[in-house]
Amino acid sequence: MVKDFAAGPGSALRSLAAIGATLATAAAVIVGAVLAVFAAATVAVIAVMTSAMLALGALALRAKRVRSRRQDGVIEAKHLGGHHWVAYGWNERR
Numbered sequence: 001m002v003k004d005f006a007a008g009p010g011s012a013l014r015s016l017a018a019i020g021a022t023l024a025t026a027a028a029v030i031v032g033a034v035l036a037v038f039a040a041a042t043v044a045v046i047a048v049m050t051s052a053m054l055a056l057g058a059l060a061l062r063a064k065r066v067r068s069r070r071q072d073g074v075i076e077a078k079h080l081g082g083h084h085w086v087a088y089g090w091n092e093r094r
Helices: 002-006 012-071
Strands: 074-082 082-087
Touching: none
Parallel strands: none
Antiparallel strands: 074 082
16 A cells, blocks of 8 residues: 555655655765774774884894894803703803
């Protein structure tokens, strides 16, 4: 019965349905745009955090290499477990 009424030319129900469809489409586009911006921001934050972590890792490796070349009387020890340690470089004098 409603289909027969809405099928007529110039029906008010058809106009209201078109307006509702337009509003629903606009709302879906807005929600999709907000979600796309959120996803892009998430990817950007992950990229910044990854680059910062890589930079800090590179600095740590560089500092370790510099420290291992320059031994200011410091010995290196390795923990083997429990109360067992092995020390290297303690008998080398310059």
